[in-house]
Amino acid sequence: MFSARLYAGSLRSLRPAGTFLRHLSTTKVCLGRAVVYANNGDPSSVLSVVSYPPVPSTPPPNSINIKFILSPINPADINVIEGVYPSKPTKTDALTTQGLGSEGKPVFIGGNEGLAQVTAVGQGTANSLKVGDWVIITKQQAGTWMSERNILAQDVARVPQASKLQEDQAATLTVNPPTAYNMLHDFVRLKEGDWVIQNGANSAVGQAVIQIAAAEKINTINLVRSRDNIDQLKEQLTQLGATHVLTYDELADKSTRDKIKVWTGGKPIRLGLNCVGGKETTSMARFLGQDAHLVSYGAMSKQPLSLPTSLFIFKNLTAHGFWQSQWYKTKSAEDRDKLMEVLVGYISSGKLSTPDHEVLQIKSSQSDDEAASTIREIFKKLSEGRYGKKVLLRVD
Numbered sequence: 001m002f003s004a005r006l007y008a009g010s011l012r013s014l015r016p017a018g019t020f021l022r023h024l025s026t027t028k029v030c031l032g033r034a035v036v037y038a039n040n041g042d043p044s045s046v047l048s049v050v051s052y053p054p055v056p057s058t059p060p061p062n063s064i065n066i067k068f069i070l071s072p073i074n075p076a077d078i079n080v081i082e083g084v085y086p087s088k089p090t091k092t093d094a095l096t097t098q099g100l101g102s103e104g105k106p107v108f109i110g111g112n113e114g115l116a117q118v119t120a121v122g123q124g125t126a127n128s129l130k131v132g133d134w135v136i137i138t139k140q141q142a143g144t145w146m147s148e149r150n151i152l153a154q155d156v157a158r159v160p161q162a163s164k165l166q167e168d169q170a171a172t173l174t175v176n177p178p179t180a181y182n183m184l185h186d187f188v189r190l191k192e193g194d195w196v197i198q199n200g201a202n203s204a205v206g207q208a209v210i211q212i213a214a215a216e217k218i219n220t221i222n223l224v225r226s227r228d229n230i231d232q233l234k235e236q237l238t239q240l241g242a243t244h245v246l247t248y249d250e251l252a253d254k255s256t257r258d259k260i261k262v263w264t265g266g267k268p269i270r271l272g273l274n275c276v277g278g279k280e281t282t283s284m285a286r287f288l289g290q291d292a293h294l295v296s297y298g299a300m301s302k303q304p305l306s307l308p309t310s311l312f313i314f315k316n317l318t319a320h321g322f323w324q325s326q327w328y329k330t331k332s333a334e335d336r337d338k339l340m341e342v343l344v345g346y347i348s349s350g351k352l353s354t355p356d357h358e359v360l361q362i363k364s365s366q367s368d369d370e371a372a373s374t375i376r377e378i379f380k381k382l383s384e385g386r387y388g389k390k391v392l393l394r395v396d
């Protein structure tokens with residue numbers, strides 16, 4: 001399997017260990033680079049950057065060579081590195097010829113989501129990929145925080161060229177927008193004018209929920225944490241299509257129940273989406289109507305979920321969990337392509353935008369140690385919370 005050994009066999013058989021890098025240092029061949037870790041732990045301590053020999057230019061059959069364009073850092077990636085996420089990557093010891101990522105010193109390569117460009121196509125690839133095509137990685141935990149790799153053609157999906165997506169739009173297509181779309185469609189048959197309430201509404205998923213709901217004429221009540229520039233955040237979410245935005249403190253105010261009744265015209269709120277867990281979700285759930293569904297997809301507060309029993313007895317509440325990875329596992333490639341088509345349609349028509357983000361570039365001029373400090377620094381900031389922007393990694 002290529003996932004376990006990136007260029008299984010080819011590296012060792014072509015180049016005896018130890019000789020390749022010396023050869024490179026005299027001829028200045030461009031090395032690949034990857035963000036890796038040997039052991040689980042706090043990303044700001046365990047992540048390293050390693051250089052590795054270029055991918056052999058002829059890919060083995062059924063595989064392609066790709067060059068990564070942008071790879072997001074999502075909250076779940078942090079949990080994967082910490083070792084607390086259910087889907088696990090596989091270590092490789094065929095990345096380098098010596099040091100981290102070589103035989104006896106296997107490493108995980110970070111990253112799950114990513115946009116790449118095809119640079120070479122092996123014989124017999126089934127999905128008619130061509131050099132120059134943009135692809136997104138569909139295999140879970142394949143390792144995307146790197147500059148280039150070989151991968152089985154079946155582990156990617158082509159970004160339709162007609163869609164003319166920008167790099168950031170395509171790079172962030174596979175995790176958050178599908179989560180938002182599926183949660184809005186898979187649990188309750190919502191009709192125009194129905195109401196949804198969600199917490200963590202300014203998260204990337206929350207922003208996609210707001211926009212997809214607005215495009216489908218569904219009303220949203222959006223809950224966020226208060227902050228100094230709360231009016232600016234409320235305005236930003238309203239611009240995206242939020243019907244109403246409240247802070248958790250405002251939700252707790254006694255007058256809010258009546259306010260919401262006026263907004264909804266007394267219509268029951270049929271769907272609640274939980275990004276946060278803890279008391280923010282307990283209070284949100286109290287606003288759900290008869291026969292409503294509460295769908296939990298994140299636990300950003302790291303607090304357990306506690307729901308009043310009365311909501312189940314008297315309001316017939318149904319509580320679910322949703323995991324997009326499981327959706328991908330259980331659905332066919334046709335279902336996945338259909339979903340992508342819908343989302344690409346929303347993006348191309350300007351109805352679904354990429355959340356605020358910054359591109360963190362690992363420059364070729366940086367040494368591996370310098371690049372590792374850059375990476376560790378950003379993870380330190382992310383772990384402090386409230387960073388406010390998605391980080392998209394570009395590894396030169």
Ligand SMILES: NC(=O)c1ccc[n+]([C@@H]2O[C@H](COP(=O)([O-])OP(=O)(O)OC[C@H]3O[C@@H](n4cnc5c(N)ncnc54)[C@H](OP(=O)(O)O)[C@@H]3O)[C@@H](O)[C@H]2O)c1
Nearest residue numbers: 076179202203204205225297298299300301322323324386
């Ligand atoms: N189940 C799935 O299939 C699936 C798919 C995608 C994402 N997710 C999960 O969904 C969550 C959001 O992901 P994302 O990429 O959209 O995140 P994101 O853009 O990084 O945003 C994180 C959100 O969490 C909020 N937050 C962080 N700590 C919090 C706390 N202690 N209390 C309340 N709110 C807090 C932030 O609010 P502030 O702005 O106030 O800091 C922000 O709204 C993550 O848990 C992620 O793992 C799950």
